[in-house]
Amino acid sequence: MKKLFLIFLSLFCISCTGLTAFTQHTADPTEIKKLTEKGAMELMTSQEIEDLKAGKTVTMIGFRANSRGVVLDKLTSMVNLSNNDVDKDVIAAAKLIQNNPGAIFISDNSDIFIRTIKFLGQNEDGRSIINGARFLFINNFNENRVKELAQKYNFKYSFPKLDN
Structure with a gap:
């Protein structure tokens, strides 16, 4: 089990090269x-877990938008979600999802992935990109919204919660 954990940790570090810690x-x-x-x-998937145990890789990609501070980020998120704004971070995240099918996308839970999912969900091609995608959110911000979008777009x- 310790070996599995070390393999997993090393694969995560390799997959997320350049990723800054989600400390926001x-x-x-x-x-x-x-x-x-x-x-x-x-x-x-169970196959990916078996592959991981066998020393193969699982692709995980972290995406972090620039922060302007916790309060301003939350306010910006609410405004962007209500206005359906599309910005360069949404376009970058959409390309990242499209170019890496099967990857697990990790977010510091900014609104970028939520806006990206809504953006991609506007047409059939975009919906096919997010259908079956996998997203890991570090914090619980927007959890209910993600649940609604997952049911609508099948991702x-x-x-995850820390066990206390």
Whole structure:
């Protein structure tokens, strides 16, 4: 089990090269690591878990938008969601999802993936891109909205919780 954990951790680090720690809403890096591991295990198929045990890789990609602070990010998120704004982060996230089918996408739970899902859901081609996609959200911000979108567009998601 320890070997599996080390393999998983090393694969995660390799897959997320250049990814900065999601510290915007969760301050403790060890908690972030635990949440990421737990969420990834929830989203992996049984075949991926077997592949991971056999030393193969599972692709996980982190996406983090630039932060302007917790309060301003939340306000910006609410305004963007209500206005259905499309910005460069949404376009970048949509391309990332399209170019990496089968990957697990990890978010610090900014509204970028939610706006990206809504953007892609506007037409048949976009819906086919997110159909079956997998998203791991580190925090619980917008959890109900993600649940609604998952039912509408048929993608998997995880909002892992720390066991206390």
